[in-house]
Amino acid sequence: xxxxxDFSYLTRTIHEGLSERFEPGTVVILEMLLVGLTFMLLxxxxxxxxxxxxxxxxxxxxxxxxxxxxxxxxxAQTLADVIKLLLKEPLINKDADRFLFNLAPFVxxxxxxxxxxALPFAKGLHAIDFDIGILYVxxxxxxxxxGILLAGWSSxxxxxxxxxxxxxxxxxxxxxxxxxxxxxxxxxxxxxxxSVIVESQADGWWIFKGHIPAMIAFLIFLIASTxxxxxxxxxxxxxxxxxxxxxxxxxxxxxxxxxxxxxxANMFIVAGIGATVFLGGWMxxxxxxxxxxxxxxxxIPPIVWFFGKVGFIIFLMMWFRWTxxxxxxxxxxxxxxxxxxxxxxxxxxxxxxxxxxxxHF
Amino acid sequence: MSSEALIIFFLGGVVMVGAGILASNLLAPKSxxxxxxxxxxxxxxxxxxxxxxxxxGYYLFAILFLIFDVETVFIFPWAVAMKxxxxxxxxEILLFLIILGLGLLYAWKKKALKWE
Numbered sequence: 001x002x003x004x005x006d007f008s009y010l011t012r013t014i015h016e017g018l019s020e021r022f023e024p025g026t027v028v029i030l031e032m033l034l035v036g037l038t039f040m041l042l043x044x045x046x047x048x049x050x051x052x053x054x055x056x057x058x059x060x061x062x063x064x065x066x067x068x069x070x071x072x073x074x075x076a077q078t079l080a081d082v083i084k085l086l087l088k089e090p091l092i093n094k095d096a097d098r099f100l101f102n103l104a105p106f107v108x109x110x111x112x113x114x115x116x117x118a119l120p121f122a123k124g125l126h127a128i129d130f131d132i133g134i135l136y137v138x139x140x141x142x143x144x145x146x147g148i149l150l151a152g153w154s155s156x157x158x159x160x161x162x163x164x165x166x167x168x169x170x171x172x173x174x175x176x177x178x179x180x181x182x183x184x185x186x187x188x189x190x191x192x193x194x195s196v197i198v199e200s201q202a203d204g205w206w207i208f209k210g211h212i213p214a215m216i217a218f219l220i221f222l223i224a225s226t227x228x229x230x231x232x233x234x235x236x237x238x239x240x241x242x243x244x245x246x247x248x249x250x251x252x253x254x255x256x257x258x259x260x261x262x263x264x265a266n267m268f269i270v271a272g273i274g275a276t277v278f279l280g281g282w283m284x285x286x287x288x289x290x291x292x293x294x295x296x297x298x299x300i301p302p303i304v305w306f307f308g309k310v311g312f313i314i315f316l317m318m319w320f321r322w323t324x325x326x327x328x329x330x331x332x333x334x335x336x337x338x339x340x341x342x343x344x345x346x347x348x349x350x351x352x353x354x355x356x357x358x359x360h361f
Numbered sequence: 362m363s364s365e366a367l368i369i370f371f372l373g374g375v376v377m378v379g380a381g382i383l384a385s386n387l388l389a390p391k392s393x394x395x396x397x398x399x400x401x402x403x404x405x406x407x408x409x410x411x412x413x414x415x416x417x418g419y420y421l422f423a424i425l426f427l428i429f430d431v432e433t434v435f436i437f438p439w440a441v442a443m444k445x446x447x448x449x450x451x452x453e454i455l456l457f458l459i460i461l462g463l464g465l466l467y468a469w470k471k472k473a474l475k476w477e
Contacts (some may be wrong), residue, residue, distance in 0.1 A: 032369045039370065040377050089389045090382070095410070105382075110374030117370045128366055135437055137364035156411045156431065157400040165403050169419050170425040179433045186440040249401050254385040258378055330476035333422065337474045341429070345458050348436070352443055 008124030100154035107147035122303035133194035155250035161245025167237030177224035196282035205280035232321035275309035
């Protein structure tokens with residue numbers, strides 16, 4: 001069972017097993033295929049689980065039951081929906097720019113795939129450990145906005161265009177706050193590498209160790225990342241009461257499903273980054289010298305900790321969506337440029353001051 | 362794995378979307394119909410093209426974003442080195458942020474942040 005606590009045993013076993021049977025070149029190709037398949041499977045499972053979770057959470061908040069008919073407790077509902085979408089006719093608007101229209105789902109999904117590569121899931125379970133991890137994630141995850149703009153522009157539909165423009169303005173604005181709130185913690189870690197950031201939290205999570213500035217940064221990160229993934233109350237890019245469905249109005253069938261999947265995948269990615277930087281990644285929760293308590297916490301495998309924290313942040317984001325009313329575009333931009341950005345800049349100076357005086361753990 | 366492995370993630374995205382769209386093209390029924398190819402707008406025929414002019418406000422925010430994004434890129438190396446360099450790094454970032462803050466204040470006074 002020790003591989004559950006340190007995945008490098010598992011990866012080493014697979015590597016040695018393959019090396020015995022194949023040439024070194026073949027081994028590299030086989031390992032890459034294995035990684036690719038694992039992540040595709042992860043995406044499929046994420047889509048199925050998160051869509052079901054979203055519908056159940058919204059049902060509980062609105063005092064309904066949610067999906068109940070397909071499978072026990074409606075658990076097979078998402079699978080049935082995927083099959084339904086697969087069998088729907090792919091429609092293309094007669095005036096649409098067909099090439100860009102078909103390119104847009106690719107751009108969005110590729111951005112999500114490349115961003116998830118940098119997440120540390122557990123000890124030794126880390127696809128690519130960049131030494132510029134945070135910069136990489138911030139750069140790649142913002143590529144998704146190009147897909148949204150392409151989708152809105154190429155559909156030749158006024159709803160789509162307005163939705164895409166709003167979404168573009170929103171994502172680029174809130175990207176600043178996401179990056180700056182993460183940098184507040186980087187001042188303390190002194191490294192952008194995600195594995196180093198996780199290791200630095202072995203004796204306590206940054207949200208506790210960094211005092212008040214870290215908590216402010218976490219709050220800003222939560223708000224800004226909810227806005228960056230286009231989720232409610234910031235979902236005015238697809239505000240269904242005024243724009244039908246925003247930038248993906250014209251998409252049908254599986255292409256629409258990919259936009260949907262990318263939204264949930266992006267939610268997982270920002271929650272993963274938030275959990276890694278603020279909540280200790282796969283590090284267990286420890287309280288000072290409580291030996292017994294710490295031993296029990298250590299018993300829970302790191303991968304459970306990581307997915308638990310990510311699940312907690314995702315639950316918060318779902319809770320936001322079903323609790324707050326939608327903002328208008330002017331309120332949205334005011335919130336970012338007149339409140340979050342100045343607060344963030346002051347917060348980063350405060351954090352630098354704390355780190356200078358050594359007033360953190 | 363090293364960063365060359367990124368290619369597999371790029372291909373993963375291409376394969377997943379490509380396979381999905383291919384499968385849906387093979388399985389889904391097809392029938393052409395003039396009404397189906399119309400843009401989806403409330404049922405009435407659309408007026409003119411949809412590639413219309415949109416408000417200049419988006420452009421202003423794009424420019425502001427560009428300024429502050431470049432600033433963020435400058436803060437990245439500073440944040441990494443802050444602890445090692447110490448006091449001089451703190452004073453320098455203070456000056457840098459004050460100048461940028463003045464820029465934001467100017468945009469604010471010029472009503473570039475106002476949406477109407």
